[in-house]
Amino acid sequence: MIDKRIGKRVKECRERLGITQEELAEKTGLTTNYISTVERGMSFPRCEKLIILLNGLETSADSIFCDVLDYASEYKASELSKSLSSLSPDAQKRILQMVELMIKQESENK
Numbered sequence: 001m002i003d004k005r006i007g008k009r010v011k012e013c014r015e016r017l018g019i020t021q022e023e024l025a026e027k028t029g030l031t032t033n034y035i036s037t038v039e040r041g042m043s044f045p046r047c048e049k050l051i052i053l054l055n056g057l058e059t060s061a062d063s064i065f066c067d068v069l070d071y072a073s074e075y076k077a078s079e080l081s082k083s084l085s086s087l088s089p090d091a092q093k094r095i096l097q098m099v100e101l102m103i104k105q106e107s108e109n110k
Helices: 002-017 021-028 032-039 047-057 061-065 073-085 089-108
Strands: none
Touching (some): 047 061
C-alpha cells in the first residue's frame, strides 16, 4: 500500500532529524496522534498538511515520494551518490565498477 511506504519515509526523515513525534508535532502545529497515523500509513495528509509536514521535516517531496513515483530516479541517484561518498575510496571504486558493468549490460540488452 502506498500510504505505508510514504509513512515509512516520513518516519525516516523525522528520525534523521533526531526528533520525536512530539517534537515534530510542536514544530508543525500538528498533533502527535496525526503524525503517528501518517507514519503508520493509516492516513495520508491533504495538500496543506503535507506541505506543513515537509517543511517541518526539512525535506523535499521527492524524499517522501521516491518509493511510489515511477520517475524518481534522479532523487534516488542523488541519494546513492551521497551514500557512496561516505565510503572508502576502494569501496567506491568497486561499487562504481559494478554499476558501470550493469549499465553496459543493460545498454547491450536494448
